[in-house]
Structures are given as structure tokens and as C-alpha cells.
Amino acid sequence: MEKSTRNRLLQEQAALWMMRSAAFVVFASLVAIILTIVVKGWSSLSWEMLTSTPQGGYYLGKGGGILNAIAGSVYLALGSTVLATGIGLPIALYLNVYASPSGRSVGMIRTALDVLFGVPSIVYGSFGFVLMLWVGIKVSLFAGIIVVGLLVVPIVARTMDEVLRSVRPEMKDAAFAMGATRWETAWKVVARQGLPGLGTALLMGFGRAIGDAASVMFTTGFTDHVPGSIMDPAATLPLAIFFQLSSPVPEVRERAYAAALVLTMIILILSIFGRLLVKRSSKHTI
Amino acid sequence: MHTPRTTLSVRGLHVNYGDHAVLKDVNVDFPDRRLTAIIGPSGCGKTTLLRTLNRLIDNTEGTRITGEVLLDGQDIYARGADVTGLRRKMGLLSQRPTPLPMSIFDNVAFGMRIHGERPKQQIAERVEYFLRHASLWEEVKERLHQPAGGLSIGQQQRLCLARGLAVGPEVILGDEPTSALDPISTRHIEDKFTELKERYAIIIVTHVLRQARRLADHVVFMYLGEVVEQGPAEQLFNDPQHELTRAYISGSIS
Ligand SMILES: Nc1ncnc2c1ncn2[C@@H]1O[C@H](COP(=O)(O)OP(=O)(O)O)[C@@H](O)[C@H]1O
Ligand SMILES: [Mg+2]
Numbered sequence: 001m002e003k004s005t006r007n008r009l010l011q012e013q014a015a016l017w018m019m020r021s022a023a024f025v026v027f028a029s030l031v032a033i034i035l036t037i038v039v040k041g042w043s044s045l046s047w048e049m050l051t052s053t054p055q056g057g058y059y060l061g062k063g064g065g066i067l068n069a070i071a072g073s074v075y076l077a078l079g080s081t082v083l084a085t086g087i088g089l090p091i092a093l094y095l096n097v098y099a100s101p102s103g104r105s106v107g108m109i110r111t112a113l114d115v116l117f118g119v120p121s122i123v124y125g126s127f128g129f130v131l132m133l134w135v136g137i138k139v140s141l142f143a144g145i146i147v148v149g150l151l152v153v154p155i156v157a158r159t160m161d162e163v164l165r166s167v168r169p170e171m172k173d174a175a176f177a178m179g180a181t182r183w184e185t186a187w188k189v190v191a192r193q194g195l196p197g198l199g200t201a202l203l204m205g206f207g208r209a210i211g212d213a214a215s216v217m218f219t220t221g222f223t224d225h226v227p228g229s230i231m232d233p234a235a236t237l238p239l240a241i242f243f244q245l246s247s248p249v250p251e252v253r254e255r256a257y258a259a260a261l262v263l264t265m266i267i268l269i270l271s272i273f274g275r276l277l278v279k280r281s282s283k284h285t286i
Numbered sequence: 287m288h289t290p291r292t293t294l295s296v297r298g299l300h301v302n303y304g305d306h307a308v309l310k311d312v313n314v315d316f317p318d319r320r321l322t323a324i325i326g327p328s329g330c331g332k333t334t335l336l337r338t339l340n341r342l343i344d345n346t347e348g349t350r351i352t353g354e355v356l357l358d359g360q361d362i363y364a365r366g367a368d369v370t371g372l373r374r375k376m377g378l379l380s381q382r383p384t385p386l387p388m389s390i391f392d393n394v395a396f397g398m399r400i401h402g403e404r405p406k407q408q409i410a411e412r413v414e415y416f417l418r419h420a421s422l423w424e425e426v427k428e429r430l431h432q433p434a435g436g437l438s439i440g441q442q443q444r445l446c447l448a449r450g451l452a453v454g455p456e457v458i459l460g461d462e463p464t465s466a467l468d469p470i471s472t473r474h475i476e477d478k479f480t481e482l483k484e485r486y487a488i489i490i491v492t493h494v495l496r497q498a499r500r501l502a503d504h505v506v507f508m509y510l511g512e513v514v515e516q517g518p519a520e521q522l523f524n525d526p527q528h529e530l531t532r533a534y535i536s537g538s539i540s
Pocket of ligand 2: 332
């Protein structure tokens with residue numbers, strides 16, 4: 001065999017090996033994380049934990065559950081994902097259908113979103129707190145939804161933007177050539193073509209919203225009750241995990257892992273469910 | 287029985303992309319119920335000219351357009367001109383067929399629906415009518431509600447034709463509409479054009495000279511952004527007046 005041929009084959013082998021290891025690292029960390037929380041949390045996971053709120057002495061190892069945090073987190077994540085989509089989708093449609101592609105506003109909006117994407121969530125949290133003091137809103141689910149919604153906007157908007165950017169320009173031309181307005185082109189053609197990707201963007205937003213602790217600390221607060229109204233404070237799973245994990249009582253620390261397991265399961269179930277929906281929504285995608 | 291004669295004509299049209307003059311003083315009359323072929327080497331401005339005819343060029347950034355495009359005597363670039371209305375009068379076939387991300391049925395119904403047309407029953411009838419009109423009905427009647435993306439490329443182009451016809455145009459524009467198609471699908475589309483020019487003005491860009499010879503009644507030859515020569519196909523191919531036209535037709539420039 002010629003030397004150069006052998007080198008090239010070697011190169012192929014090396015590249016393949018590298019890629020396999022990279023994939024392995026990702027897969028292994030997922031398995032490791034899930035194993036850790038299952039092993040450490042499974043024994044304290046109980047029906048009571050999922051269906052009751054903390055009773056007196058819960059944080060000392062006595063009875064009760066984390067229904068307050070489960071409900072709070074789900075409300076908060078749903079609310080802020082809806083809010084972020086309400087802001088992000090119009091931005092993405094504006095960037096890809098309404099604005100002139102080489103216009104200055106397009107570059108500026110994309111840069112602003114990229115910068116916002118890099119702002120740490122604790123900064124969002126403290127910014128939100130200052131804003132709440134200023135406007136006079138108390139710590140509540142409402143305040144949390146606004147702040148977490150803003151935190152998630154850059155992810156949702158930029159992901160949706162990239163999705164819609166990949167729609168072939170000829171498709172927009174085809175709609176315009178039939179006399180469609182920009183509104184009709186945006187919603188009936190471009191958004192429809194991007195539907196599966198838009199769904200994925202939504203899932204990413206939800207995942208980020210439900211998992212963030214720093215932005216909710218000062219804005220949503222923490223309480224032992226399931227919020228009865230949007231103006232009530234609400235507990236969230238990341239903070240419940242944090243509080244329990246910092247407890248000196250070993251049983252409580254184990255419950256932290258059970259709570260982490262619950263959080264992971266929510267995200268996992270949602271991703272699987274979401275993937276199915278995304279798959280169905282891609283039926284008409286060209 | 288008399289439909290008004292469409293007169294589409296271009297007067298003193300200049301188009302610039304930034305500093306780059308892409309069309310220079312273009313004057314063309316497109317005859318009604320004839321097929322006009324726009325020919326010329328790659329980059330000479332054929333696509334640009336076509337896109338000025340239905341103002342799709344408005345969506346391209348940094349263009350400056352001066353001159354007039356007269357459709358039924360009205361300048362489509364006049365202030366306050368109804369852009370969506372004028373686009374309805376022109377069907378467009380692009381180089382690569384572009385079905386919309388919806389079912390076969392919805393593709394054809396799209397135009398009728400956005401223009402606020404008629405009850406369901408009537409839409410269904412018209413969808414069938416235009417699919418037959420584009421010789422696609424027999425192939426798709428069993429799967430009208432399947433995704434349009436599942437059709438072959440040649441079927442997709444006929445679907446685009448049906449979709450364009452469904453909005454009731456007077457003019458059909460095609461930018462190298464058969465360049466992505468296999469020979470049989472190309473034949474289909476060409477036959478369709480020959481049939482449709484009884485009722486519409488058809489304007490196609492083509493870089494295939496043989497196709498222009500086969501189909502065109504009228505030919506516009508462009509070179510470097512200018513119309514060098516135009517006239518009846520017979521004359522332009524057999525007795526070109528201009529040196530450049532002769533050179534292009536004989537294949538010595540391309
Ligand atoms: N969006 C654009 N921006 C800048 N220049 C362009 C653009 N589109 C086309 N051009 C230029 O305009 C000229 C004519 O292009 P086009 O009309 O596509 O020619 P043809 O269809 O005859 O090949 C070419 O030189 C091309 O580079
Ligand atoms: Mg072209």
C-alpha cells in the first residue's frame with residue numbers, strides 16, 4: 001500500500017475515534033447524572049412527596065412533600081415560555097420576513113440577543129428585583145414569569161431566528177408572487193415551514209426556564225404553599241433542591257436528590273413528548 | 287368573448303444593485319398570447335428583468351429602480367400602486383420548483399384563500415380544475431391531502447403552475463423553469479406552455495437556445511444588462527441584425 005494512502009486511512013480512523021469519544025462523553029455524562037440522582041434519590045421518592053406540600057419540620061426530615069415546588073416550577077416555566085414565545089416569535093418573523101436582510105436593524109437585533117444570551121441569570125434576577133422595587137410589585141409568580149420570560153427570550157428568539165433563516169428565499173418569493181402579504185407569508189408559509197424547529201426552540205426555552213435558580217431567588221421567592229394566584233409567591237424545584245442540599249440532616253439531603261430526579265423527569269418527559277409533536281409537525285415541511 | 291389585451295411593456299428601465307448597473311435602459315414590449323423568451327449569457331440580467339415585472343425585486347436590498355413597467359397601461363412602480371394586486375396578475379415559476387409547506391390541495395387553494403375567495407365547495411372544484419389545467423390531476427387525485435413535498439420534481443413544477451394559474455393571472459413568468467427537470471418533465475412543461483399561450487402572455491428566461499427555438503414566438507436577447515435585439519423568433523434566429531446576437535446564436539459567446 002502506498003504511504004500516503006495508509007496515512008489517509010489512519011486519518012479516517014483517528015477522526016472516527018475522536019468523534020466516537022466525544023459522543024461517548026456526552027452520553028456517559030447523561031447516564032452518570034441520571035444514575036446519581038436515581039441512586040441517591042430513589043429511596044426517598046414517594047407518592048407523598050409528589051402530592052403534598054411541606055408540613056411542619058419537613059426541612060428537618062419530617063413528613064410532607066414538594067408539591068409546592070413542582071407546581072410553582074411548572075407554572076413558572078409554562079408562563080415564561082409562553083411569554084418568551086410571544087416576544088421571540090414576532091422577533092424571528094420580523095428578522096426573516098419583514099426586515100430587509102442586509103438592513104442595520106437586523107444585525108443590531110441579532111447582536112443584542114446574542115449579548116443578552118450571555119448575561120448570567122443572577123444578573124437577570126437582581127435586575128428584576130430592582131425593577132420590582134421600583135414599580136412596586138411584590139415577590140410573586142407574576143414577577144418570576146416576567147423575569148424568567150426575559151431570561152429565556154434570547155434563546156427562544158435566536159433559535160427561532162436560525163430556524164426561519166434556513167427557509168429557502170424562493171419559498172417566500174413564491175408566496176409573494178401569488179400576492180400574499182408579508183403577514184400571510186410569515187404565518188402561513190415561513191412559520192409553517194419552520195414549525196418543527198420552532199417547537200424545538202420552545203422546548204429549549206422551557207428547559208432553561210424550569211431549571212434556573214438564580215433568577216427566581218429574589219423574584220418568585222419561596223413558600224410552602226401551592227400558589228393560589230399569580231400574585232402569590234411560589235416555590236421552585238431548583239431552589240427546593242438548593243435548600244435541601246444545604247441541610248445538615250442527611251435525610252433532607254437525600255430528598256434533594258429526589259427533587260432533582262423529579263425535575264429531570266419533568267424535562268425528560270417533556271422532551272420525549274415534544275419530540276413526538278415535532279415529528280408530527282414536520283409532515284408538511286419541504 | 288373579448289378579454290382585454292394585456293400589454294406588458296418596459297420603458298427606460300434602469301436597475302442598480304448599489305453601484306453596479308445591472309439593467310441599462312431596457313425597453314421591451316411583451317406581446318399578449320405569445321411566448322416571449324429572454325435569452326442571453328449568464329449574469330446579463332435576465333432574472334433581474336423578470337423580477338422587476340412583478341416587483342419581487344422590491345424584496346432585494348440595495349436596488350435602485352428607475353423607469354416604467356406598464357401593465358394594462360398602468361405603471362406598476364407608480365406611487366401607491368397595488369403591489370399584491372399586480373402580483374396576482376402574474377404567475378411565477380422559479381428555477382427550482384417551490385411547493386409550499388402544505389398539502390397538494392392547500393398549495394392550489396392557497397392563493398384563492400388569501401384573496402378571500404369563496405365557499406369550500408367552490409374552492410374544491412377550482413382546485414380540481416386547475417390541477418387538470420396543469421395536467422396533474424390524474425396523478426394526484428388520490429392523494430390531494432398528502433404533503434406537496436412528496437411529489438417528484440417534475441410534478442412539483444406542474445403543481446406550482448396550477449397554483450399560479452389558480453389566482454387568475456394574465457401573465458406567466460418563468461425563470462429557467464425547466465432547468466431542474468428531467469427531459470420528460472421538461473416536455474410536459476413545454477407542452478403546457480404551448481397550450482397556455484393561447485390564453486396568457488408567457489415570459490420565460492432560458493439559457494437553452496434550443497428551448498427558445500422550440501417555444502418562442504418573440505425573443506429578447508440581452509447582453510451585459512442591455513437589450514441588444516428583440517423581435518419575432520423567426521427573424522431573430524434566422525436573420526439576426528446585430529453582431530452580438532449572431533455570435534450568441536452561433537455559440538461563439540456564451
Ligand atoms: N442581490 C444582488 N445583489 C447584487 N448583485 C446582484 C444581485 N443579484 C444579481 N446581481 C448581479 O446582477 C447581475 C445580473 O444578475 P441576474 O439578473 O441574476 O443575471 P442572469 O439571470 O441573466 O444570470 C449579475 O452580475 C449579478 O452578479
Ligand atoms: Mg438567472
